[in-house]
Amino acid sequence: MTIFAVTYTYVDDERRLSALRPARYAWFQELEASGRLLASGQLSGEGMPQGLLLLEAADAGEAARLLDDDPFEVEGVVTQRLIGRWHATLGTWAGRS
Incomplete structure (x- = not known):
């Protein structure tokens, strides 16, 4: 799986x-x-309300579905x-993407 x-x-x-x-x-x-959702949360700051998710899927198409x-x-x-492959280099999820 890819993050x-x-x-x-x-x-x-x-x-x-x-x-x-x-x-x-x-x-x-x-x-x-x-086991698909690894993390979720709101992004704070200026502008429109935003959020961030980290999830595991086989590919970007599956993530979108x-x-x-x-x-x-x-x-x-x-x-x-916006969906992008995340290449974790350090931390808990490193090597899983």
Whole structure:
């Protein structure tokens, strides 16, 4: 399996995002239980709300198919999703990509 880093940018609508978070967290828990989701979290700073995921998949196409089931994606609050192979050189995941 290969590790992929995924960055998301979301609509700037906290009320809408908050309403979808319980479904999204349940989806995250399923991905984590399957061993696919390694980490997830919000990115803070200036600009639009953003998030970062690290997940394992056979290839970028499989990663994209997994992410198509994200409740944020399904409900249209994702404005940008970038998927890239992550080459971990140090740390817990080094050598797994």
